[in-house]
Amino acid sequence: MEEKIQFQEKEDGSRREPARAERGGRALLLMRAAGALRVAVFADETDSVNEGLKPVPLPHAPPAVLGLVCVRGRMRTVLDPSLLLASQRQAHTDAEPNSNTSEASAANGATTDATPTTDALLTGDTTTPTGDDNAQTHAPNNAHVIVALRGDEQLALAVRSIERTREISPEAIQPLPHSGNLLRGTLADDDTLFILNPAHLFDAAMQGTERRRRR
Numbered sequence: 001m002e003e004k005i006q007f008q009e010k011e012d013g014s015r016r017e018p019a020r021a022e023r024g025g026r027a028l029l030l031m032r033a034a035g036a037l038r039v040a041v042f043a044d045e046t047d048s049v050n051e052g053l054k055p056v057p058l059p060h061a062p063p064a065v066l067g068l069v070c071v072r073g074r075m076r077t078v079l080d081p082s083l084l085l086a087s088q089r090q091a092h093t094d095a096e097p098n099s100n101t102s103e104a105s106a107a108n109g110a111t112t113d114a115t116p117t118t119d120a121l122l123t124g125d126t127t128t129p130t131g132d133d134n135a136q137t138h139a140p141n142n143a144h145v146i147v148a149l150r151g152d153e154q155l156a157l158a159v160r161s162i163e164r165t166r167e168i169s170p171e172a173i174q175p176l177p178h179s180g181n182l183l184r185g186t187l188a189d190d191d192t193l194f195i196l197n198p199a200h201l202f203d204a205a206m207q208g209t210e211r212r213r214r215r
Contacts, residue, residue: 079158180200
């Protein structure tokens with residue numbers, strides 16, 4: 001079941017996504033990140049969707065941490081999901097130096113004919129480099145929407161746009177090999193959509209910092 005996204009306006013001008021599907025299942029909030037990357041979280045894991053907010057950069061922050069924004073009087077740490085996924089994929093590659101790209105793609109169920117492949121999406125390599133266009137692969141500065149997440153860590157995601165909500169059953173999620181705790185998985189009928197696990201977003205962002213310190 002698919003439905004167009006419908007927001008509820010709140011007094012402060014932000015927009016809240018309906019938290020639950022109407023009948024059974026659970027509603028996913030589908031979002032477009034950088035390049036061809038599409039990500040999702042469950043709608044009941046979000047607090048609000050906000051436009052017109054620009055993160056204030058933090059000195060020495062990991063690449064996936066874009067900065068801080070104030071949403072309804074609370075400071076939120078803004079994360080770039082495309083860089084989070086690329087960092088996670090790089091961590092797996094570093095852990096298995098003997099694996100090549102084709103083997104990793106096969107492990108993820110990708111075929112050589114897939115365009116873009118699962119590996120390409122996870123690493124952000126979703127466009128053909130043409131001049132300066134390659135510099136916009138992750139394009140955090142092009143994010144126009146800040147999705148505030150529920151939870152004690154006060155996190156938010158920076159994405160290009162909201163697609164819609166979609167109701168799914170838990171059985172529809174298929175785990176991805178080598179994705180760690182960052183991803184819940186993908187969908188059988190939509191394997192270019194990556195479902196994030198908000199409980200592990202911050203740890204994934206900081207993991208890259210720890211790897212750089214050890215080098």
